Amino acid sequence: GKYIGEGFDLPKLDTLFLALPISWKGSLAQYAGRIHRQFSGKERVMIYDYVDENLPTLQRMFQRRVKGYDAMGYTLIYPEKELSLVQKKMDLSGMK
Template sequence: MKASAPALDTLFLAGPISYDGLLVQCAGRVIRAAPGKDLAEVHDYHDPATPILAASLPRRMPGYRALGFTRT
């Protein structure tokens, strides 16, 4: 049986993910429709002073845009 958690509405991303497939998998869990869910949020933590973390955010931005997220 495949595990699913459609009621999740918030993702806190604090790692250097840059592969689109993994981003889609992680963020996809919070954008799934569920009764009573009107909003999905991703909080993406990055550190401009840490090279690997600073470099991974720009690589994720096209994936976020493709999933319909906007930067605030």
């Protein structure tokens, strides 16, 4: 969190690996916003959300993030139940 918090700006980023247990939609939106900066040639962004399914508390936090992803318009993909992959294609012409 402290490394990509307030003031962080690297527009060419298009991928986020989320491996920390957060559940607040505001934090999720802030992290996701870091990869939504406009950059020439960027066509989509991806968030890889890692979840420890053996810990109920972390499962509940993930379920809250799922609601946040849904509110932001992401499509969730669950390949082989090993990794939660969140993908959203960007309309760069509409980004500001």
